[in-house]
Amino acid sequence: MKLGFLRKVGNNKELEVTTPGITTWNNNKSRMFGDLRELNAYNIPDRYPIPRIHESLTQLSKARFITSMDSLKGFHYDVLTPHARELLRETAHCGTHEYC
Numbered sequence: 001m002k003l004g005f006l007r008k009v010g011n012n013k014e015l016e017v018t019t020p021g022i023t024t025w026n027n028n029k030s031r032m033f034g035d036l037r038e039l040n041a042y043n044i045p046d047r048y049p050i051p052r053i054h055e056s057l058t059q060l061s062k063a064r065f066i067t068s069m070d071s072l073k074g075f076h077y078d079v080l081t082p083h084a085r086e087l088l089r090e091t092a093h094c095g096t097h098e099y100c
Contacts, residue, residue, distance in 0.1 A: 006097040009089060034090055042087065 024030055060066065080088065080099055089098045 005099060006090075007100050009096045009098050034088075036088075039087055 085098045089096055091097075
């Protein structure tokens with residue numbers, strides 16, 4: 001929530017899917033996760049698979065400039081539809097949250 005990726009959802013909202021869990025990572029920080037297997041029915045097959053590493057390296061060898069992306073925040077740049085936000089809601093002891 002501090003990074004602005006999640007917002008609190010009122011308790012009166014009906015939840016279609018929510019399956020959170022909390023685990024302790026190797027640095028003793030709590031991490032929240034969700035079992036999203038129920039969402040497989042909503043998935044659309046990916047028509048653009050991840051390229052093979054040797055193909056990517058061949059293309060990169062000709063590059064004049066190479067940039068990087070912050071993988072922590074870069075994952076959250078995709079815009080979710082309102083329906084996707086509902087499906088990705090998480091419930092924990094501090095309330096129900098959804099991605100912004």
